[in-house]
Structures are given as structure tokens and as C-alpha cells.
Amino acid sequence: MLIYILRRVLYSIPLLLIATFGVFLMVSETFDASAYLAQNRSPETRAAFIEKNNLDEPVVNRYGDWLVDAVQGNFGETYRSSEPVMDEVRPAFWNTIQIVGWGILISAFVAVSIGVYSAVRQYSISDYLLTGLAFVGIALPPFWFGLIAYHFATELAGWVNGGEPVLYGLGLHSAGKDGLNLDYARHLVLPVMTLTVQIIASWSRFQRSSMLDVLSSDYIRTARAKGVSRPKVILKHGLRNGLIPLVTIIALDVGALFGGLVVTEVVFSIPGMGRLFVDALNNGEANIVLAWLLIAAFGIILFNLLADIAYSILDPRIRLS
Amino acid sequence: MRSERALYLRLFALICALALVLAACGGDDDDDDTAGGTDDTTADEDVPAGGELVVGAEQEPDCTAWIKSCGGSSWGYWMMGVTTMPRAFDTIPDGDGWAVVANTDLLTGEPEVDDTNPDKPVHTYSINPDAVWSDSTPITCDDFAFTWDAIVNGEDIYDPTGYTEIETVDCPDANTVVVTFARPYSGWKALFGSGFGVHPKHILEGQDIAEAMGNGYDWSGGPWIIESWNKGVEVILVPNDAFWGTKPKLERVIFKVQADTAAEFQAFQNREVSMIYPQPQLDVVDQIEGGLEGAQSSFSDSTGNLEAVWMNNAAPPLDDVDVRKAIAYAIDRDAIVAQLFGALGVDAPMQTLNPPILSEFADTEAWSDYVLDLDMVDELMTGAGWAKNGSDIWEKDGETASFTLKSTAGNARRELTGQILQEQLANAGFELTLDYQEAGALFGEQLPQGDFQLAVYAQVLTAITVGQCNLMCTKNIPTAENEFSGQNWTRTSVAEMDPLLEELETTLDETRQAELGKQIDQMQAEAQVSLPLDPLPNILIWSDDVLGPVSDNPVLGPFHNLNLLGVAS
Numbered sequence: 001m002l003i004y005i006l007r008r009v010l011y012s013i014p015l016l017l018i019a020t021f022g023v024f025l026m027v028s029e030t031f032d033a034s035a036y037l038a039q040n041r042s043p044e045t046r047a048a049f050i051e052k053n054n055l056d057e058p059v060v061n062r063y064g065d066w067l068v069d070a071v072q073g074n075f076g077e078t079y080r081s082s083e084p085v086m087d088e089v090r091p092a093f094w095n096t097i098q099i100v101g102w103g104i105l106i107s108a109f110v111a112v113s114i115g116v117y118s119a120v121r122q123y124s125i126s127d128y129l130l131t132g133l134a135f136v137g138i139a140l141p142p143f144w145f146g147l148i149a150y151h152f153a154t155e156l157a158g159w160v161n162g163g164e165p166v167l168y169g170l171g172l173h174s175a176g177k178d179g180l181n182l183d184y185a186r187h188l189v190l191p192v193m194t195l196t197v198q199i200i201a202s203w204s205r206f207q208r209s210s211m212l213d214v215l216s217s218d219y220i221r222t223a224r225a226k227g228v229s230r231p232k233v234i235l236k237h238g239l240r241n242g243l244i245p246l247v248t249i250i251a252l253d254v255g256a257l258f259g260g261l262v263v264t265e266v267v268f269s270i271p272g273m274g275r276l277f278v279d280a281l282n283n284g285e286a287n288i289v290l291a292w293l294l295i296a297a298f299g300i301i302l303f304n305l306l307a308d309i310a311y312s313i314l315d316p317r318i319r320l321s
Numbered sequence: 322m323r324s325e326r327a328l329y330l331r332l333f334a335l336i337c338a339l340a341l342v343l344a345a346c347g348g349d350d351d352d353d354d355t356a357g358g359t360d361d362t363t364a365d366e367d368v369p370a371g372g373e374l375v376v377g378a379e380q381e382p383d384c385t386a387w388i389k390s391c392g393g394s395s396w397g398y399w400m401m402g403v404t405t406m407p408r409a410f411d412t413i414p415d416g417d418g419w420a421v422v423a424n425t426d427l428l429t430g431e432p433e434v435d436d437t438n439p440d441k442p443v444h445t446y447s448i449n450p451d452a453v454w455s456d457s458t459p460i461t462c463d464d465f466a467f468t469w470d471a472i473v474n475g476e477d478i479y480d481p482t483g484y485t486e487i488e489t490v491d492c493p494d495a496n497t498v499v500v501t502f503a504r505p506y507s508g509w510k511a512l513f514g515s516g517f518g519v520h521p522k523h524i525l526e527g528q529d530i531a532e533a534m535g536n537g538y539d540w541s542g543g544p545w546i547i548e549s550w551n552k553g554v555e556v557i558l559v560p561n562d563a564f565w566g567t568k569p570k571l572e573r574v575i576f577k578v579q580a581d582t583a584a585e586f587q588a589f590q591n592r593e594v595s596m597i598y599p600q601p602q603l604d605v606v607d608q609i610e611g612g613l614e615g616a617q618s619s620f621s622d623s624t625g626n627l628e629a630v631w632m633n634n635a636a637p638p639l640d641d642v643d644v645r646k647a648i649a650y651a652i653d654r655d656a657i658v659a660q661l662f663g664a665l666g667v668d669a670p671m672q673t674l675n676p677p678i679l680s681e682f683a684d685t686e687a688w689s690d691y692v693l694d695l696d697m698v699d700e701l702m703t704g705a706g707w708a709k710n711g712s713d714i715w716e717k718d719g720e721t722a723s724f725t726l727k728s729t730a731g732n733a734r735r736e737l738t739g740q741i742l743q744e745q746l747a748n749a750g751f752e753l754t755l756d757y758q759e760a761g762a763l764f765g766e767q768l769p770q771g772d773f774q775l776a777v778y779a780q781v782l783t784a785i786t787v788g789q790c791n792l793m794c795t796k797n798i799p800t801a802e803n804e805f806s807g808q809n810w811t812r813t814s815v816a817e818m819d820p821l822l823e824e825l826e827t828t829l830d831e832t833r834q835a836e837l838g839k840q841i842d843q844m845q846a847e848a849q850v851s852l853p854l855d856p857l858p859n860i861l862i863w864s865d866d867v868l869g870p871v872s873d874n875p876v877l878g879p880f881h882n883l884n885l886l887g888v889a890s
Binding site: 163269 | 478
């Protein structure tokens with residue numbers, strides 16, 4: 001398995017080189033980092049900015065410089081504030097990890113529960129209802145759902161707390177607070193709900209479909225015929241195999257979530273990776289975009305690997321080579 | 322049977338829950354006690370001490386080194402610059418307009434101006450001996466001299482304009498600053514005032530200012546001190562105990578960063594923030610029209626903003642003054658402004674290319690003759706040799722009067738403006754194509770390089786400084802020769818106006834400044850160099866819990882007097 005992992009990592013290096021160069025080229029050629037200095041500033045200011053950041057150098061040279069530094073762990077500085085790029089990326093990454101982490105945990109638990117329940121009670125009223133809700137959930141755009149949920153939270157505050165907020169929609173903590181506490185939980189509910197509503201809806205459909213396949217298998221019937229109780233058959237024999245396709249989906253979605261968090265992060269004012277990416281792109285901050293890309297790519301590769309490994313653990317017939 | 326009944330009960334409960342959600346999402350029955358006019362103060366109330374005020378901030382700065390290029394952020398300056406940096410001048414209401422006067426916290430009175438040598442005026446500032454930094458070190462002339470030196474000789478400076486006109490800053494004693502200008506400079510009151518303020522020499526000397534101040538700083542010469550700046554999240558200010566003027570009443574002020582306007586309003590309604598200062602976008606106007614419970618608001622059209630249809634005077638057929646005039650007569654500006662801001666009580670278009678805060682130095686009726694008049698359009702276009710073709714579009718020498726209007730993408734207000742202009746110009750025989758661009762490309766490349774015909778955007782003045790030579794003088798037209806470095810993007814070139822613009826920059830006599838400003842406005846209107854639209858009103862909204870004289874200031878921003886505000890206990 002170690003060789004398999006090493007091979008996967010090595011394969012990803014040329015891919016990363018091509019991706020980073022492509023992105024560097026596109027960002028540099030499309031977004032002018034000095035443009036914000038063009039209005040109401042002296043021309044000298046803009047010229048000095050361009051010189052300081054080597055923006056007048058050919059893009060290949062600039063990429064080369066970046067690459068040499070990057071392999072040594074130095075991702076450069078931001079153009080505007082001359083801060084180390086990682087000082088911007090690190091807190092954003094941590095904020096996103098929190099949202100994604102809670103989102104994945106809650107989504108997986110709820111989606112698996114709904115999927116299993118729907119499969120076990122196939123074609124029942126509850127199955128139809130959950131199926132309908134799943135389609136509604138899939139159709140809900142996060143930017144709309146987020147604001148509606150926020151509005152609902154405000155109404156809720158009016159009903160139960162005299163107008164004082166029950167759930168918060170600004171950031172992950174109240175001013176000057178931190179840590180895992182009730183304040184944190186009250187800040188998490190709305191963004192995590194916004195992030196997970198579509199995920200739960202789609203994952204529950206995968207889980208239902210997968211469970212239906214498994215539950216109609218011969219070995220399940222055999223287990224039942226041998227007198228194993230229905231809950232044990234479903235949870236021990238059915239669920240373990242029924243989880244395999246969902247594990248792959250989850251692993252792939254985690255990577256995609258890094259980029260798809262923009263809306264949730266903007267609506268709930270969470271300075272995470274999605275917001276960082278959009279701001280960096282708009283500001284022509286190629287160094288931040290590249291660091292973001294590397295982290296996102298690393299995340300995708302890592303979670304693909306984890307999916308493969310989890311696959312082999314869940315299904316011993318699968319061997320990685 | 323039992324399980325089926327339970328199922329239906331659960332189904333019923335779910336439907337009830339959904340109905341509740343929909344009810345919550347539906348009508349808004351909030352009582353509307355939002356002021357529709359310009360109620361801007363609750364000044365006479367007894368403001369209690371203590372408590373904290375949470376403010377929604379739409380933006381934050383890249384850095385807080387105000388003199389550096391990264392520090393040029395209005396929000397950054399309003400939140401942390403105005404509240405912590407000592408400044409020599411304040412902008413205060415003066416009749417219907419605004420005036421720049423000495424800040425009596427820092428200076429003992431108005432500077433003395435000695436123009437015995439009219440080519441090199443000498444300005445003498447007298448510093449209030451009580452003025453101290455937060456570490457109790459007195460604010461002295463050395464700090465003024467240090468600030469000037471850092472701006473003039475520093476690298477990566479935001480904008481040294483004006484400071485480069487200073488020849489020397491001398492310190493006969495600690496509390497006297499003698500500033501000698503190399504030539505008369507009409508914008509001298511913007512120096513050491515709004516924007517950069519005065520920097521502490523004893524703290525910053527020998528340091529890289531970008532590094533020492535970039536991520537916030539733990540010193541202050543204003544009523545507040547920065548307790549923390551968590552980027553992307555919040556800025557926290559606490560009172561500066563050493564401040565010698567009116568001390569803050571609040572225990573702390575928290576600015577919560579929220580870039581999304583819709584969510585910002587929601588945060589206000591959820592009582593997470595008590596004050597917001599949104600940009601005048603359409604959805605903001607809609608929200609205010611819809612009503613905000615327990616809130617007050619102030620709309621001000623006396624701003625430093627001016628939005629206009631800027632015309633590239635060098636791009637055919639706009640190089641023909643008659644065509645420019647015909648376009649001006651084809652546009653119903655009253656209708657546009659009423660559509661955009663009528664709900665806020667702002668329904669009259671600007672009649673000068675100076676922003677409202679410079680009205681004293683402008684002819685505020687210069688463009689008033691340019692009203693919708695299709696007969697005048699026909700007369701001007703026909704006189705210029707144009708005739709309408711089969712499609713009812715003006716045509717001359719095989720070329721139709723077709724234009725492209727550029728503006729910034731993603732701005733619903735400007736998109737609506739473009740659509741109205743398109744319709745109005747079509748009625749007059751002009752074909753208009755709309756082209757929305759990313760701001761960086763528009764301001765960074767296309768406008769400087771003259772790659773446009775018409776453009777809608779705002780010029781924003783951050784200090785009351787007269788003169789538009791940078792925008793209107795022929796010498797400031799960007800060209801390939803000067804590497805497109807000038808800021809006269811409209812390629813305005815009116816030979817008889819240039820000397821007046823240059824004189825205005827070097828005239829210290831305010832009466833003469835006003836005369837020149839009015840003359841220039843009239844010349845611009847006569848040449849119809851561009852078409853002023855609206856003043857982009859400022860909108861300030863605060864909860865009833867906020868007490869004190871809440872007010873907006875077009876230069877210092879909405880938080881200029883935070884030290885006077887409090888919150889209901």
C-alpha cells in the first residue's frame with residue numbers, strides 16, 4: 001500500500017506543475033494587481049507598486065521565481081500588504097476546515113440515516129416524503145437558502161428571545177471570544193446548515209440507492225434465513241457494504257467543498273478559503289491563488305487516497321497495488 | 322395501524338413546521354419607523370457611559386499603514402484612521418456645505434498664513450500643548466516633520482500629492498510647526514489632516530512603517546486605540562485613556578466585517594450589529610423602503626461622490642462637441658436619478674462635475690440647461706451633418722451614431738443606469754451597447770488607454786481640495802509617450818480652460834478659488850465634456866439603542882464622532 005501511495009503522490013507532481021503554471025498564467029494575464037491604484041492615485045505610486053512586485057517581469061520568469069521559493073516552503077508575499085501569503089492562508093484554511101469538518105460529520109450522519117431509513121422502508125409514505133425533500137434540498141441554492149435561514153433565525157429570535165439573537169450569522173464567534181462553547185455552536189448552526197442542506201439531500205439519495213442494492217443481495221437473504229436479526233443484518237452486514245459508494249462520494253466532495261464554500265462564507269462573514277480565493281482572484285493576487293490551489297489540490301489528492309484506503313478497509317476483497 | 326397513525330402525525334407536524342418557515346419567510350410586517358429624510362442626529366439625549374457598540378463594516382483595509390499604497394481604503398480610514406490618528410484639520414458642516422477648519426484638539430487655532438513672498442507661502446501651526454500620544458509623549462513639531470519626510474522620501478507611498486509641494490518643515494519650538502511651500506498650493510488643508518494625519522516620530526523613526534503599522538498599531542493620538550484587528554472578522558477599538566479631548570463614552574466599539582449587503586441588513590435585523598453604512602445599491606434602497614424595525618437612518622447627498630456619464634472627448638464621433646451636446650439633450654437625467662435614489666429623497670441630478678462637498682467652489686447650475694429635448698438633439702445632429710437612416714439611427718458618412726457604454730460589472734445600480742440610458746438614447750436616434758467590465762480592467766487599462774467611448778463610474782473626493790487639473794488639464798491626458806500615466810481619461814482638452822485649472826491649483830484666496838471654479842464649470846458645460854448624473858448619496862442606519870449625535874461626514878466618514886456616542890443600557 002505504501003508503494004501505491006508513493007506512486008499516487010509522484011503522479012500528482014507534474015499535474016500540480018501544469019495546474020500551477022496554468023493558473024499563474026491566467027491570473028497574471030487576466031487580473032492586473034496594480035489596477036486598484038489606477039484611480040485617484042499618483043502614477044508614480046502605481047509604477048513603484050509594479051516595480052516592487054516585479055509585475056513588469058515576463059510571466060514565465062515570475063512563475064520560475066515562485067516555483068523556486070515554493071519548493072522551499074516559501075509561498076511569497078501578498079502584493080498589496082506585503083504579508084507572507086501563508087499568514088493569509090493559514091487562518092482561512094482553519095476557518096474552512098471547521099465549517100467543512102462539522103458539515104461533513106453532520107451531513108454524513110444525517111444522510112446515512114435518511115438513506116438507510118428510506119431504503120428499509122422503500123415506497124412507504126416516509127420514503128416518498130424524504131425523497132421529495134431530498135429533491136427540494138438539491139434544488140435549494142445556498143445563497144438563497146442561507147439568507148432565508150438567517151431571516152428565519154431573526155424571526156425565531158423575535159418569538160423566543162425578545163429579539164435578541166438566538167443564532168448568529170456573523171463569523172464563528174462573538175467579538176473577543178473563542179473556543180468550543182455555546183457561542184461557537186450558535187454561530188455554527190446557520191453556516192453549517194446552509195452548507196449541508198444540498199449535501200445531505202444528494203448523499204441520502206446515494207445511500208438509499210446503495211442500500212437498496214445491498215439489501216436485495218443473496219447474502220443478506222441468507223443471513224436473515226440463518227436467523228440473524230433484522231437490525232443486525234441492516235447495520236452490520238448491509239450498512240458496511242452500503243457505505244462503500246458513499247465513502248468515495250464523500251472523499252471527492254470534501255475536496256470540491258473547499259472551492260464551493262464561497263457563498264456560505266460570504267453570507268455568514270466567515271473568512272475562509274472560498275472568500276480568500278475570490279478576493280485574491282479579484283485583486284490579481286497570484287501568489288495567494290497559487291497557494292490556495294496547492295492546498296486544494298493536496299486536499300483532493302489526499303482525500304482520493306483516503307477514499308481508496310477506506311475502500312479496501314470496508315471491502316477486504318479490494319487490494320491496492 | 323398505530324405506526325401508520327404515528328406516521329401521519331409526524332407528517333402533519335412536518336407540514337406545520339414548513340408552514341411556519343414559509344410564514345416567517347413571507348410578508349414583512351415590520352413597523353416602518355425608518356426616517357425617509359435626512360434625520361441625522363439624536364444629539365440632545367443624555368448618553369450613558371459604558372457598553373459596547375457593534376458596527377457592520379462592508380470592507381476592511383489591506384493594511385493600516387495609512388501613508389503606504391496598501392493603506393488607501395476608505396473603510397480602513399473611517400474605522401481606524403480617523404479614530405486613532407491626530408489630524409490638523411476637520412471637515413465640519415458650514416451652512417449648506419462643508420468647511421475645513423483647524424482641529425482644535427490638536428491645534429490651538431487656525432494656522433497663520435504668511436504670503437509676504439507670494440511664491441513661497443509660509444504656514445505656521447500651533448500645537449495644543451495638551452496633545453499627547455497614548456504613551457503620554459507630547460505630540461510635537463517633530464512629528465509633523467517626520468510625517469512629511471516619511472511621505473516625501475518614503476517608498477510605496479499611497480499618494481504624496483501636496484506634500485511634495487512643501488519645501489521645508491521647521492520646528493522653532495516643540496509646539497510650533499513652520500511649513501514653507503515651494504509654491505502656493507490650494508489643497509494645503511488636506512495635508513496633515515484627513516487621510517494621513519500625523520505620525521509619532523518617537524515610535525516610528527528608524528522603522529519600516531509598513532511593517533510597524535501594517536497590521537494595526539498599539540499607539541494612538543486620537544480618542545480610540547486599536548485593541549485588535551482580526552482580519553476578515555473584526556476590529557476592536559477601546560478608549561485611549563491618554564486622550565486629552567472629549568473621552569469616549571463607550572467601553573469598546575467592534576466593527577464586524579460583512580461584505581454582503583443583504584446579509585449585513587439581516588445581521589442588523591438580527592441585532593448582531595447596531596449600525597451599518599451600506600453602499601447606495603438598489604437592494605439597499607429597497608430594504609430601506611421596506612422598513613427597518615427599531616432603526617433610524619440618514620441619507621446624505623452632500624458627499625464627496627460624483628457619478629457621471631464620462632465621455633471620451635477624443636473618440637469619434639465624441640470629438641465633435643455637437644454630438645456630445647446632442648447626447649446630453651437626449652438623456653433625461655431627472656428620470657434616472659429619481660429612479661435610482663428617489664426613494665431616499667434624492668431626485669435632482671448633479672449640474673456640475675464637482676462633487677457636492679465642493680459646491681461652494683462650483684457653479685451648481687452649470688449643466689441645468691441640459692434637459693431632455695429631442696428637438697435640440699435633431700437640431701444639433703442635423704447641424705453637424707448627421708441624418709437619420711432607415712432604422713431611425715443617426716448616420717454620417719456611412720457611420721452610424723453607435724456607442725459603447727462601459728461600467729463596472731456586478732453593480733446592479735449601474736446596470737440599471739445603463740439600461741435606462743440605452744432606452745433614452747434609442748428614442749433620440751443613438752444606438753448604445755452596454756459593456757460591463759471587471760473594475761481592475763476598466764480603471765487599470767481601458768480608461769487610461771482611452772479604450773472607451775462612454776463610461777459610467779464615480780469620482781470620489783476624500784478631502785475638500787479644489788481643482789480638477791489632474792482630471793481635466795490637457796497636460797494630464799494619458800498617452801503612449803507618458804506610458805498612460807495621466808488621469809485625464811476623458812481626454813478633455815479645452816485650451817482656454819487649462820490656464821484657469823492651473824491657476825486654481827495654486828490660488829490660496831478662497832474667493833478667487835470660487836470664481837475660478839464657477840468659470841471652469843461653465844466652460845466644461847459649454848464644451849459638454851462629460852455629463853454629471855448623481856451624487857451617490859451616503860446611507861447610515863443605526864438602531865434605536867445607539868444614543869448620541871450620530872451623523873455622517875463626507876470626508877471623515879460616519880464614525881468621526883464615535884467618542885460622543887453611547888448605547889442604551
